[in-house]
Amino acid sequence: MARRAPEDDPAQDAPEVHPPHHAAAGVPAVLHSLRMAGAQMGPRRTLSTLLKVNQQNGFDCPGCAWPDPDHPHTAEFCENGAKAVAEEATERRIGREFFAAHPVADLAERSGYWLGQQGRLTEPMLLDQETDRYVPVSWERAFDIVAEELAALGSPDEAAFYTSGRTGNEAAFLYQLFARQLGTNNLPDCSNMCHESSGSALVETLGVGKGSVSLKDLHQADLIIVAGQNPGTNHPRMLSALERAKRAGARIVSVNPLPEAGLERFKNPQTPRGLVGGGTRLTDLFLQIRLGGDLALFRALNLLLLEAEEKEPGAVLDRDFIDRHCHGFDDWAADARTATSWDAVLAATGLPEQQIRELAELVLGSRKVIVCWAMGLTQHKHSVPTIREVVNFLLLRGNVGRPGAGVCPVRGHSNVQGDRTMGIFERPAETFLDALGREFRFAPPRHHGYDTVDTIRAMRDGRVKVFFAMGGNFVAASPDTLATEAAMRRCRLTVHVSTKLNRSHAVTGARALILPTLGRTDLDRTSKGKQFVTVEDSMGMVHASRGGLRPPSPQLLSEVAIVCRLARRVLGPENPVPWEDFAESYDLIRDRIARVVPGFEDFNTRVRAPGGFALPHAPRDSRSFPTATGKANFTVNPHTAPEVPPGRLLLQTLRSHDQYNTTVYGLDDRYRGIKDGRRVVLVNPDDARELGLADGAYTDLVGEWSDGVPRRAPHFRVVHYPTARGCAAAYYPETNVLVPLDSTADTSNTPTSKSVVIRFEPDSGTA
Ligand SMILES: Nc1nc2c(c(=O)[nH]1)N[C@H]1C(S)=C(S)[C@@H](COP(=O)(O)OP(=O)(O)OC[C@H]3O[C@@H](n4cnc5c(=O)[nH]c(N)nc54)[C@H](O)[C@@H]3O)O[C@H]1N2
Ligand SMILES: Nc1nc2c(c(=O)[nH]1)N[C@H]1C(S)=C(S)[C@@H](COP(=O)(O)OP(=O)(O)OC[C@H]3O[C@@H](n4cnc5c(=O)[nH]c(N)nc54)[C@H](O)[C@@H]3O)O[C@H]1N2
Ligand code: SF4
Ligand SMILES: [Mo]
Numbered sequence: 162m163a164r165r166a167p168e169d170d171p172a173q174d175a176p177e178v179h180p181p182h183h184a185a186a187g188v189p190a191v192l193h194s195l196r197m198a199g200a201q202m203g204p205r206r207t208l209s210t211l212l213k214v215n216q217q218n219g220f221d222c223p224g225c226a227w228p229d230p231d232h233p234h235t236a237e238f239c240e241n242g243a244k245a246v247a248e249e250a251t252e253r254r255i256g257r258e259f260f261a262a263h264p265v266a267d268l269a270e271r272s273g274y275w276l277g278q279q280g281r282l283t284e285p286m287l288l289d290q291e292t293d294r295y296v297p298v299s300w301e302r303a304f305d306i307v308a309e310e311l312a313a314l315g316s317p318d319e320a321a322f323y324t325s326g327r328t329g330n331e332a333a334f335l336y337q338l339f340a341r342q343l344g345t346n347n348l349p350d351c352s353n354m355c356h357e358s359s360g361s362a363l364v365e366t367l368g369v370g371k372g373s374v375s376l377k378d379l380h381q382a383d384l385i386i387v388a389g390q391n392p393g394t395n396h397p398r399m400l401s402a403l404e405r406a407k408r409a410g411a412r413i414v415s416v417n418p419l420p421e422a423g424l425e426r427f428k429n430p431q432t433p434r435g436l437v438g439g440g441t442r443l444t445d446l447f448l449q450i451r452l453g454g455d456l457a458l459f460r461a462l463n464l465l466l467l468e469a470e471e472k473e474p475g476a477v478l479d480r481d482f483i484d485r486h487c488h489g490f491d492d493w494a495a496d497a498r499t500a501t502s503w504d505a506v507l508a509a510t511g512l513p514e515q516q517i518r519e520l521a522e523l524v525l526g527s528r529k530v531i532v533c534w535a536m537g538l539t540q541h542k543h544s545v546p547t548i549r550e551v552v553n554f555l556l557l558r559g560n561v562g563r564p565g566a567g568v569c570p571v572r573g574h575s576n577v578q579g580d581r582t583m584g585i586f587e588r589p590a591e592t593f594l595d596a597l598g599r600e601f602r603f604a605p606p607r608h609h610g611y612d613t614v615d616t617i618r619a620m621r622d623g624r625v626k627v628f629f630a631m632g633g634n635f636v637a638a639s640p641d642t643l644a645t646e647a648a649m650r651r652c653r654l655t656v657h658v659s660t661k662l663n664r665s666h667a668v669t670g671a672r673a674l675i676l677p678t679l680g681r682t683d684l685d686r687t688s689k690g691k692q693f694v695t696v697e698d699s700m701g702m703v704h705a706s707r708g709g710l711r712p713p714s715p716q717l718l719s720e721v722a723i724v725c726r727l728a729r730r731v732l733g734p735e736n737p738v739p740w741e742d743f744a745e746s747y748d749l750i751r752d753r754i755a756r757v758v759p760g761f762e763d764f765n766t767r768v769r770a771p772g773g774f775a776l777p778h779a780p781r782d783s784r785s786f787p788t789a790t791g792k793a794n795f796t797v798n799p800h801t802a803p804e805v806p807p808g809r810l811l812l813q814t815l816r817s818h819d820q821y822n823t824t825v826y827g828l829d830d831r832y833r834g835i836k837d838g839r840r841v842v843l844v845n846p847d848d849a850r851e852l853g854l855a856d857g858a859y860t861d862l863v864g865e866w867s868d869g870v871p872r873r874a875p876h877f878r879v880v881h882y883p884t885a886r887g888c889a890a891a892y893y894p895e896t897n898v899l900v901p902l903d904s905t906a907d908t909s910n911t912p913t914s915k916s917v918v919i920r921f922e923p924d925s926g927t928a
Pocket of ligand 2: 324325326327328351352354355356536573574631632633634635638639640658659660661662663678679680681720814815816821822823824893894896897900914
């Protein structure tokens with residue numbers, strides 16, 4: 162199990178540790194981003210490329226799904242956006258010589274960091290099993306191979322088509338059309354591991370699985386609760402919005418086991434005050450909650466609101482809204498009154514009762530409330546009930562569907578929300594399939610497909626034999642690394658449409674293809690001229706993205722072209738979909754989207770307007786709720802909290818400041834004071850003392866789960882860190898080996914990456 166990385170692959174297990182920071186951004190962020198971008202792109206390309214990020218005629222930042230302001234600054238990007246751009250627009254290249262020099266066994270020994278640092282992929286490659294090396298292959302031959310393997314399947318459901326959330330709307334729409342014309346709904350995506358719990362909870366309670374607020378709402382709110390999210394690292398420009406709200410008088414509450422620097426104080430690099438002054442203090446109240454304690458917190462908060470209403474009827478709850486627009490209030494209230502136990506709340510949250518009362522007072526003093534959240538709320542067993550309880554909280558005072566108020570699940574990948582809107586979903590709505598079938602004159606499959614976890618199970622059991630990925634790094638991002646790798650190796654064929662090398666190219670099926678593609682920053686030109694793609698941000702704004710850089714190699718095809726050529730090859734010349742025309746003119750694809758997907762009427766015209774357009778959102782626009790009851794649903798969510806046996810801690814697996822999911826940009830986590838290493842485990846000093854874990858000691862992390870399978874992540878440096886008691890933190894994907902495949906959220910089936918029970922065992926050596 163223990164292995165030593167090759168000489169030129171820096172060891173990531175000898176970090177320097179400094180005290181955590183208390184403010185985010187400022188001058189160091191600017192310098193840091195320029196340094197990283199300069200190293201990948203050189204000074205000229207750095208400047209010209211970065212000035213096109215998030216501009217009207219530029220490209221959408223591939224960093225995250227945070228929306229752009231109406232009036233962008235000249236430099237409308239953040240430190241991590243710059244890193245995401247640099248990672249893609251790098252001038253480093255890898256071609257056939259690289260693959261000739263590195264057998265797959267060698268690639269499999271490398272760190273994800275090293276793989277990503279090699280540069281952009283430049284030509285299609287096929288794994289040659291004889292020599293254990295990738296060799297060049299023509300596009301024609303590559304598509305033939307996929308077609309042969311698909312034709313050999315007993316059923317189209319023996320193939321799975323994964324999507325990561327960077328893929329633009331046009332490619333996503335065609336990709337799902339291709340899968341459904343083939344006859345399967347096996348369309349797992351990164352969302353299954355990400356905000357699926359938000360979608361599940363919001364569809365059931367509000368009727369729309371997306372956030373209900375715009376940037377303007379955020380600017381106008383009186384109270385913003387940020388729970389389970391680290392925007393300073395993962396959505397840095399959200400800090401500008403929080404700063405603006407704060408200046409307008411909003412209060413900000415952060416709910417997090419970690420005191421994240423970005424939520425404490427923000428030094429806005431776009432303002433002189435941010436560059437030279439002390440910046441803006443953001444958080445008014447910090448609730449240092451235990452992992453998985455949020456359901457208990459919101460239950461308690463809601464009970465306090467109910468009690469306040471009972472003391473002063475009519476003064477607290479929005480009775481008019483509840484009566485007119487909601488369903489299930491009485492059942493909810495009966496449960497809240499009788500079944501909330503303060504002992505259970507205090508144990509689950511680890512918070513003093515006084516702090517929860519303080520939060521309730523803030524709520525009572527605020528007319529317009531928004532709750533923002535990310536992975537800290539979505540990756541637990543009880544995530545769906547937790548988010549449903551957040552909805553109860555907002556409904557009580559009518560905080561949905563009016564300015565300055567609402568739900569704000571902050572999405573991750575830059576087009577993950579758009580991909581879902583385009584039909585990348587293993588459980589599509591009947592109405593969507595009806596429209597798709599009508600438009601393209603075919604009968605889409607109606608039975609549900611596999612999500613990410615079910616795809617892994619199916620590959621493991623030999624029920625899925627061809628795995629195709631439109632972007633992403635399935636092997637490293639998925640839970641239970643060893644189980645996922647074994648599943649992947651059982652496939653007959655694995656195919657990755659990718660921009661950069663990653664671990665999923667090194668752990669493959671019997672046959673494997675790497676299909677290199679254009680990224681967001683690349684110019685996409687066809688016989689019909691320059692093409693652009695479109696994306697949807699976390700707040701339902703759709704806009705155009707135009708890459709401008711000369712592609713890394715003339716051999717690359719766009720994602721759209723890859724889908725079109727593959728579909729034609731697999732579905733045959735008789736297939737009536739005009740794949741060839743779509744590949745040349747993306748306007749033709751948008752015309753079809755306009756006819757199939759509600760809200761995209763007149764797509765081609767509206768998306769050309771500066772700033773794009775907003776998709777409809779019934780609860781936000783008209784306080785109508787397309788749920789099963791036709792109203793916004795209050796739901797009863799019984800108390801649940803993770804149980805941790807004595808001598809164990811609950812581990813969350815999270816992101817450092819120098820990574821984008823499985824892409825590691827560098828080895829520092831600046832705000833948390835970690836430098837030059839990633840194998841660290843953050844432990845509360847009091848827990849560490851009880852467990853005999855000295856700061857600086859090395860330890861193995863061993864996962865505990867009811868299936869009894871041993872799961873070990875060796876050789877982590879202990880860092881005494883001010884996290885909540887009973888909780889630990891370590892980076893993903895190094896710790897994915899500890900997340901059991903079958904430990905998933907109820908309803909959404911999302912892996913429980915934020916609650917893994919671990920024990921500590923003596924260091925077994927190098928990782
Ligand atoms: N630079 C950069 N940007 C990114 C990404 C990236 O990797 N790098 N990834 C993108 C993607 S795909 C996504 S989904 C988002 C992820 O954005 P985040 O969700 O912010 O990412 P995580 O690092 O997983 O951080 C989870 C946060 O929730 C807290 N937390 C964990 N468990 C709990 C809990 O039980 N309760 C509460 N209240 N808090 C908890 C953690 O302490 C941490 O602050 O970011 C996107 N943006
Ligand atoms: N333990 C643990 N596991 C997690 C999480 C966690 O918090 N903890 N978070 C989960 C979450 S929120 C998510 S979203 C998933 C992420 O899962 P994925 O989306 O599968 O993973 P990424 O690391 O974002 O994928 C990076 C790869 O995408 C490719 N790529 C980049 N840009 C493009 C492009 O424009 N086109 C194409 N075709 N390819 C491109 C590159 O080859 C790069 O190596 O991981 C999940 N896994
Ligand atoms: S906040 Fe996200 S989308 Fe905006 S510039 Fe930063 S990384 Fe890019
Ligand atoms: Mo995500």
